[in-house]
Amino acid sequence: GAGVSQSPSNKVTEKGKDVELRCDPISGHTALYWYRQSLGQGLEFLIYFQGNSAPDKSGLPSDRFSAERTGGSVSTLTIQRTQQEDSAVYLCASRPTGLSNQPQHFGDGTRLSIL
């Protein structure tokens, strides 16, 4: 479809392993966001990409988290040396431009479980 696509939909891995989560935004959307939702919590901002500008990484909880966006389209969120507290649903959203009067459109998320 034409929505934000995320993969995998579910990921189970052992503590200490690295994981990569992928987001394919809506075509033409220049703004891309990563959020996570831990159990019983609201969505928590992680990182923001806008065009070719340097990303806003202010929401990343530790240096084990990193993200990149290649060619202004697909983004990958990487978590190194996963911990049990990293278990959450990771959501990606995109928006047509950097202007805030347009809503963000979300993918269905990746449910990450760290054993």
Place this chain on the structure above:
Amino acid sequence: DQQVKQNSPSLSVQEGRISILNCDYTNSMFDYFLWYKKYPAEGPTFLISISSIKDKNEDGRFTVFLNKSAKHLSLHIVPSQPGDSAVYFCAATRRTGANNLFFGTGTRLTVIP
């Protein structure tokens, strides 16, 4: 520090009645507010928004009210339908910088047929 709060984790209403979902925020710099609806195993879906220059925005059965002095907004759904049963998230942002959204913890609405 939770800048957006939804103090009611759940709400049940009869089909056809009004549903009122509430949201409070603490950051006076927020100037754009949104409501998202979320079904299980799906991402949040945008529902309705309001700018801080307005106090009301209406879209069909959905109306959002903003009271800036009280730092409070509410979502009214009239009439409520069983298909409205979902988790509703309130979100707020500033129109400068990253425009990342600050979310509340959600309210689970159940509309009883």
